[in-house]
Amino acid sequence: MSDDKLLQSRRNALKCMAYGGAGTLFVLAGGVFTPLDLARAADDKPGTARLGKPLFVQISDTHIGFNKDANPDVNGTLTQTIDIVNAMAAQPALIIHTGDITHLSRAAEFDQAQQMLSGLRTTELHTVPGEHDTQDPTVTEYFNRFGKASGNKGYYSFDHAGVHFIALINVLQFKPGGLGTLGDEQLAWVTADLKARSSSTPIVVFAHMPLWTIYEPWGWGTGDADQLMQPLRRFGSVTVLNGHIHQIVQKVEGNMTFHTARSTAYPQPVAGEGAGPAPLKVPADQLPRMLGVTSVSVVKHPSSMAMTDTTLA
Amino acid sequence: MISGRYRTLFTVAAAALLWLFAAAHPASAAPPDSAQIVIKDFMFAPNSLTIKAGSTVTWANKDDEPHSVVSDTGLFRSGAVDTDESFSFKFDKPGTYHFTCSIHPRMVGTIVVE
Numbered sequence: 315m316s317d318d319k320l321l322q323s324r325r326n327a328l329k330c331m332a333y334g335g336a337g338t339l340f341v342l343a344g345g346v347f348t349p350l351d352l353a354r355a356a357d358d359k360p361g362t363a364r365l366g367k368p369l370f371v372q373i374s375d376t377h378i379g380f381n382k383d384a385n386p387d388v389n390g391t392l393t394q395t396i397d398i399v400n401a402m403a404a405q406p407a408l409i410i411h412t413g414d415i416t417h418l419s420r421a422a423e424f425d426q427a428q429q430m431l432s433g434l435r436t437t438e439l440h441t442v443p444g445e446h447d448t449q450d451p452t453v454t455e456y457f458n459r460f461g462k463a464s465g466n467k468g469y470y471s472f473d474h475a476g477v478h479f480i481a482l483i484n485v486l487q488f489k490p491g492g493l494g495t496l497g498d499e500q501l502a503w504v505t506a507d508l509k510a511r512s513s514s515t516p517i518v519v520f521a522h523m524p525l526w527t528i529y530e531p532w533g534w535g536t537g538d539a540d541q542l543m544q545p546l547r548r549f550g551s552v553t554v555l556n557g558h559i560h561q562i563v564q565k566v567e568g569n570m571t572f573h574t575a576r577s578t579a580y581p582q583p584v585a586g587e588g589a590g591p592a593p594l595k596v597p598a599d600q601l602p603r604m605l606g607v608t609s610v611s612v613v614k615h616p617s618s619m620a621m622t623d624t625t626l627a
Numbered sequence: 628m629i630s631g632r633y634r635t636l637f638t639v640a641a642a643a644l645l646w647l648f649a650a651a652h653p654a655s656a657a658p659p660d661s662a663q664i665v666i667k668d669f670m671f672a673p674n675s676l677t678i679k680a681g682s683t684v685t686w687a688n689k690d691d692e693p694h695s696v697v698s699d700t701g702l703f704r705s706g707a708v709d710t711d712e713s714f715s716f717k718f719d720k721p722g723t724y725h726f727t728c729s730i731h732p733r734m735v736g737t738i739v740v741e
Contacts, residue, residue: 589670
C-alpha cells in the first residue's frame with residue numbers, strides 16, 4: 315500500500331472512529347453489505363439517499379444489568395441508541411439483536427431490556443442469545459421470551475424483501491479452549507435450509523459469537539464455523555454478522571462479508587490486550603464514540619447492500 | 628495376620644463406631660474442610676484443588692466481569708456470579724470433578740475429592 319493510500323485509509327478509519335457508537339446501518343451494495351456509520355447516514359442526506367432504504371439495524375451487546383465503572387448507565391446508552399434509530403428518516407424494516415441482551419441472564423434484566431426495545435419505532439425484532447443470556451441455571455429466561463421464533467432451539471430463518479436471513483446459536487456448547495460451537499444438528503439444519511435457495515438470493519447470517527476466528531485465546535470464534543461456510547460459498551452475496559467482542563472487526567472473503575458490531579453498553583480491549591475480554595474503562599467523553607449500532611440498506615436490490623456503523627457521539 | 632475379610636469387618640465396625648460417636652457428639656466431630664478458589668484475571672486460582680469428601684468449595688469472583696462455575700457432568704451450575712459474588716458447592720463423594728466458566732470456557736479447573 316502506498317503512503318497516500320495508507321494515509322487515506324487511516325483518515326477513513328479516523329472518520330469512522332469519530333462516530334463510533336450507536337449502531338451500524340447495513341446497505342447491500344454490489345452484492346456486499348457495507349457498514350455505514352448511523353450518525354453519518356443521518357447527517358448526510360445525499361449520502362443516505364445513495365445508500366438506499368435501510369433494510370435492518372443491528373443492535374448488539376446491550377448488557378442490561380451491567381453497572382460497573384466502564385458504563386454505570388447502560389440503560390441510558392441503550393435509550394440513546396434507540397433514539398438514534400427512531401430518528402432515522404427512513405425506518406429500517408427490522409431490527410436484529412445479536413445477543414448479550416442482558417448481563418447476568420436475570421429475569422428483571424430481560425424485562426427491562428424488552429421494555430426498552432419495545433420503544434423502537436420498528437417493531438419487528440429478531441434475536442439470538444449471547445452467552446450472557448444463557449447463564450440462568452435452567453437456561454429458560456431467554457427462551458421464555460425470545461424462543462418462539464425457533465421453537466426454543468435458538469436457530470431459525472426468515473425472508474424479507476428477497477433477502478434470506480439465518481439466525482444461529484453458538485453459545486450453548488463450547489470447544490475445549492473456549493470457541494463457540496454450532497453443533498451437528500444445527501449445521502445439518504442450515505445446510506438443508508440453504509439447499510432450496512437460489513445462488514442469487516442475498517443471505518444474511520447472524521449469531522452472537524464471531525463465525526470466524528478473530529482471537530482464539532479469548533474464544534473469539536466458532537470452532538465448527540468452517541462447516542457452515544461450505545454451503546454458503548455458492549451464494550453471490552453473504553453477510554455474516556456477530557456481536558460479542560464489543561468493537562468492529564471486518565473482513566471480506568470472496569462474496570462473504572464478515573462484520574462484528576459495537577456494543578451499546580461498554581467497549582472491550584482489542585484482542586490480546588490485558589488478561590481477558592473485560593469491560594474496558596475509557597474516559598467518559600470517549601465512551602459514546604465506542605458504542606453504537608449497525609444499519610444495513612439495500613442499494614440496488616438485489617445486487618447491492620451497504621452497512622453503516624453509527625456511534626452515540 | 629488378619630485376613631482381608633476380618634479387616635473389612637473391623638473397618639466397618641470402626642466406621643460405625645465413629646459414626647455413632649459423631650452423631651452423639653456433633654460438636655466434637657471435626658468440622659468439614661472448606662476451601663476457596665479466587666476468580667481473578669480470567670483464571671481460577673488455584674485451578675486444581677484436592678479436598679476431603681464432605682468439604683465445601685467456595686468460588687469468589689474478584690473480576691469486573693461475571694463468571695460462572697459449571698461442572699462438566701452437570702453436577703453443579705452456579706449461574707452468573709457477578710463481581711464480589713461467590714458460589715459454593717459441597718462435595719460429598721470422592722472423585723475427580725472438572726469445571727469450567729460457561730461465559731469464558733477457556734477457564735477450566737479440577738477438584739479432586741478424596
